[in-house]
Amino acid sequence: MDWTLLILLVVPTVVHGNPTVTVRTGSGPPVGSDQHPNSVPLSEETQTTTEVREVVVEEVMMTGVLNPSHYPARRAATVVQHYLNTRYGSPYRWIFLSKVHSGSAEDVAEMRKYQLELTMQEIISNVSGQCSAELLFPGGEGQSAPQVQASCEGLLQSNTTAQEEAFYQQHRASNNMVSGNDIPDSYGHMEPNMKPFWHLGGVASSFIMLKESNESTLYNMAQVANFTQLETEKDQLRVNYHVLLHEMISQEIIHWKLLVTWSPEQGVQVLQTELQPKCHNCEAPPNTTN
Structure with a gap:
């Protein structure tokens, strides 16, 4: 009788338990899957302990080779977009980020330096161009603008x-x-x-x-x-x-x-x-x- 009771208690646990649990936040891969450490996305909808942990991971894993699909690379790339608009924009030329191909980040003195390979698109003419960019985000206290250098091929071919x-x-x-x-x-x-x-x-x-x-x-x-x-x-x-x-x-x-x-x-x-x-x-x- 004792052995019978023990088996009945154990079997439901094995059949109905959850030995593997994956949690999705946003559109990214499941937490714990085989992914680059920079690929953890932010989510604005899932309010869980896992989300908090992901935000922390994202903030501390922003050096080395970056995943071009997620925030550390795309935030920097969007700054390049704004920089190009300040130089070349007009009522008939407005530049947007199309795609980040590759990126890396490193700490240099008290600044963070990003190297990016991008495709930018001028949305009015629909002309795209390949760009290489370097950004420096100042460290320390106070807000100062990032320093940007960028060169593009073919982006400004349309005559406006x-x-x-x-x-x-x-x-x-x-x-x-x-x-x-x-x-x-x-x-x-x-x-x-x-x-x-x-x-x-x-x-x-x-x-x-x-x-x-x-x-x-x-x-x-x-x-x-x-x-x-x-x-x-x-x-x-x-x-x-x-x-x-x-x-x-x-x-x-x-x-x-x-x-x-x-x-x-x-x-x-x-x-x-x-x-x-x-x-x-x-x-x-x-x-x-x-």
Whole structure:
């Protein structure tokens, strides 16, 4: 009788137990699978002890060869995107990250240095180019902009001179100053004549996102809340912008006001910036890159 009872107690444990448990967070591979140490993704939906452990692992495993599909490499690559926009962006040229091919990181003095091989895409013309980039994230206290060097092949092949000149001449001496708000709207739509101002606002936002970026941020412009064209000065179009930036790691929506100037000869310049008070109940508006 004693042996019979013992068998009955043991068998259910063997049949119905869970000898192997894998936990998925986000779209990444199961924790504990055979993967590169840099491949642990962040998840905003799964609130578990495993998620907390993954975040810690990601933050400490950011040197050496990086997994190009996950945050350490993609955060750095997005900074390259903002850098290229500050140099080459216009109402008809807006550059986005397409793919990270490879990356590495190392500690150099008090800074972290990233080496990246990327594909960038100019979304208006749909032209892509291969880029090599080096980034230095400053260490220590205080916020200072990352230092970026990048070279690209083929990215700027599209000729936007005619479009830019026509846009410039249309608005340089106009008596009807253009304005707009909620671009895109709550359905993700915008009028065709608003697109150049949307692109210009996105390029101008890259100046802010480049300056504010560090190894723990991932910025994207979500919306132009409103803009107002001002009188042209010194042959520069001038526009006041109120933009909403989405910091995707913290999920914060951050409001900035910018005074932006542009001409085909001088390019985009951001003359004034003003961080607005936090909006704790704000949600990310729909995003579009059209």
